[in-house]
Amino acid sequence: MATKTLIVKNLKTYYKTRLKEKVCAVDDISLELEEGRVLGIAGESGCGKSTLALSLMGFYFPPLNFKSGTIEVEGVDIMKLPYEKLRTDYLGTKIAYIPQAAMNALNPTLRISSFVLDVLREHRPDLTKEQMLNLAREKFEFLHLPERVLSAYPNELSGGMKQRTVIALSSMLNPKVLIADEPSSALDVTSQKIVIAMLKKMMDDQFVKSMIFITHELPLLRHVADDIVIMYAGEFVEKGTAEEVIFDPIHPYSHALMASIIVPEEEMKSKKLCAIPGAPPNLKNVPPGCRFADRCSFAEERCKKEFERIPLIHFGNGRYSRCIFSESELREKYAKKAAKQHSENDYE
Ligand SMILES: Nc1ncnc2c1ncn2[C@@H]1O[C@H](COP(=O)(O)OP(=O)(O)O)[C@@H](O)[C@H]1O
Numbered sequence: 634m635a636t637k638t639l640i641v642k643n644l645k646t647y648y649k650t651r652l653k654e655k656v657c658a659v660d661d662i663s664l665e666l667e668e669g670r671v672l673g674i675a676g677e678s679g680c681g682k683s684t685l686a687l688s689l690m691g692f693y694f695p696p697l698n699f700k701s702g703t704i705e706v707e708g709v710d711i712m713k714l715p716y717e718k719l720r721t722d723y724l725g726t727k728i729a730y731i732p733q734a735a736m737n738a739l740n741p742t743l744r745i746s747s748f749v750l751d752v753l754r755e756h757r758p759d760l761t762k763e764q765m766l767n768l769a770r771e772k773f774e775f776l777h778l779p780e781r782v783l784s785a786y787p788n789e790l791s792g793g794m795k796q797r798t799v800i801a802l803s804s805m806l807n808p809k810v811l812i813a814d815e816p817s818s819a820l821d822v823t824s825q826k827i828v829i830a831m832l833k834k835m836m837d838d839q840f841v842k843s844m845i846f847i848t849h850e851l852p853l854l855r856h857v858a859d860d861i862v863i864m865y866a867g868e869f870v871e872k873g874t875a876e877e878v879i880f881d882p883i884h885p886y887s888h889a890l891m892a893s894i895i896v897p898e899e900e901m902k903s904k905k906l907c908a909i910p911g912a913p914p915n916l917k918n919v920p921p922g923c924r925f926a927d928r929c930s931f932a933e934e935r936c937k938k939e940f941e942r943i944p945l946i947h948f949g950n951g952r953y954s955r956c957i958f959s960e961s962e963l964r965e966k967y968a969k970k971a972a973k974q975h976s977e978n979d980y981e
């Protein structure tokens with residue numbers, strides 16, 4: 634059986650604002666990650682992806698607070714560890730994190746080699762400075778980063794190169810779990826491809842044992858993820874393999890997300906682009922029942938009335954959806970909607 638690198642159960646975390654309001658951005662999240670696999674997490678901006686990443690790292694500093702749940706890294710619940718132990722024995726070594734827009738947060742007055750030495754002095758004090766730099770040279774070479782990067786200042790590097798450097802730094806200690814938060818979102822298409830190829834190489838060569846790849850661009854996950862979860866308003870609403878979720882989504886939100894994505898010109902001719910109406914609910918005060926109901930074209934009164942909260946239902950084979958309609962009911966609804974759109978197109 635494959636080794637599980639990360640097991641998260643019923644994680645709830647929230648921000649406490651200055652007005653003492655609670656923003657529940659991670660609301661009862663459970664997930665499992667296996668060695669050799671990449672889990673993609675997708676959803677609109679503000680749904681809680683970055684908060685989930687911070688929460689998984691045990692970074693609970695005001696205004697972010699832990700409420701309940703467990704985060705097991707290699708069988709140890711990191712929430713039970715003293716912070717010092719978490720910092721020295723887990724962060725960066727067992728579980729590492731590339732924050733969203735990390736490349737813009739590098740101190741511009743330091744050379745890249747200083748960041749390398751910082752990481753290695755903390756975790757590999759047994760090495761001499763020269764050994765540390767050699768280790769970095771080897772790693773950079775392996776990841777096709779030119780050696781000159783080590784002596785450069787961040788602002789001397791292009792966006793793509795800076796992001797690749799940040800990724801190399803975060804994987805310096807060969808973590809068991811790497812959480813990459815929108816690692817390619819701010820880049821041009823060519824740099825995006827290079828960054829994704831680099832992350833895949835790190836997985837293939839087992840520098841990194843497993844990965845969570847966070848993005849607001851669901852189709853991108855096709856090139857990198859094995860499994861996908863879709864997040865909406867602090868909850869997971871669908872889980873499945875990358876193929877299933879992208880090409881055959883079940884939950885109305887995933888379905889709407891795929892329909893709202895702009896595709897290349899050629900494909901555009903046969904695709905009707907449908908923006909998702911409205912906006913996600915305010916996480917300070919989420920409505921009862923289905924959180925997507927107000928924007929869902931299939932919603933009925935009972936979606937909001939029958940349940941305090943809609944459960945995540947297992948359809949078998951690791952496929953989950955958080956909707957009161959069964960899979961067959963939803964498929965029927967999608968088929969009807971597609972037929973209607975098709976006939977409307979005939980009149981256009
Ligand atoms: N420091 C903060 N204080 C209060 N609320 C926050 C803070 N950071 C993020 N939020 C809120 O938490 C929710 C989730 O944000 P975030 O995790 O950044 O979403 P995503 O990464 O999916 O765009 C949003 O409603 C956002 O406004």
Ligand SMILES: [Mg+2]
Binds near residue numbers: 682683684733
């Ligand atoms: Mg984010």
